[in-house]
Amino acid sequence: MVSFFLLLMMVWVVCSQQQRLAIEAARRVDLLGRQGRHSEAVEAFDGGKGLPASLAAIAWHNHGLSLTELGRHGEAAAAFAACLEVGDGRREYDVLLKLGDALAKSEEWTRASEAYVRASSLDESSSDGGLALANAGAALLNIGGRSREAI
Numbered sequence: 001m002v003s004f005f006l007l008l009m010m011v012w013v014v015c016s017q018q019q020r021l022a023i024e025a026a027r028r029v030d031l032l033g034r035q036g037r038h039s040e041a042v043e044a045f046d047g048g049k050g051l052p053a054s055l056a057a058i059a060w061h062n063h064g065l066s067l068t069e070l071g072r073h074g075e076a077a078a079a080f081a082a083c084l085e086v087g088d089g090r091r092e093y094d095v096l097l098k099l100g101d102a103l104a105k106s107e108e109w110t111r112a113s114e115a116y117v118r119a120s121s122l123d124e125s126s127s128d129g130g131l132a133l134a135n136a137g138a139a140l141l142n143i144g145g146r147s148r149e150a151i
Helices: 002-013 017-034 038-044 053-069 073-086 092-105 109-122 128-141
Strands: none
Touching: 002 053, 017 038, 017 053, 038 053, 053 073, 053 092, 073 092, 092 109
């Protein structure tokens, strides 16, 4: 979260008034989320409108975190998917794991396993890669008739 604030401040220096307003709105949403005021953060979120792509991706990620805290897992999954769509590939592994978790909590087992498998393929040397594959297997076990794939 600290890196998001610093990134906002660096972009602030070289942007237009409209972009400054968008950055200020994103900063407010980020602060509300860090304060645990997730309902207010979700209400104040505007979809990252007017933000550069890298900041919009972080805004969507933080929106997904707030929705997760509120137990709104389907919406959180959509936010994490939006983060991946507008992002530049940084933190993709982390976002894919969160997407998989949100989908699993929504009992969307096939999509959850796909997110986990995609995450595990990003960095095979990572110790967390095993976690992603284990989660994919668990999701597949929840789908009738796919126990062989899970193993």
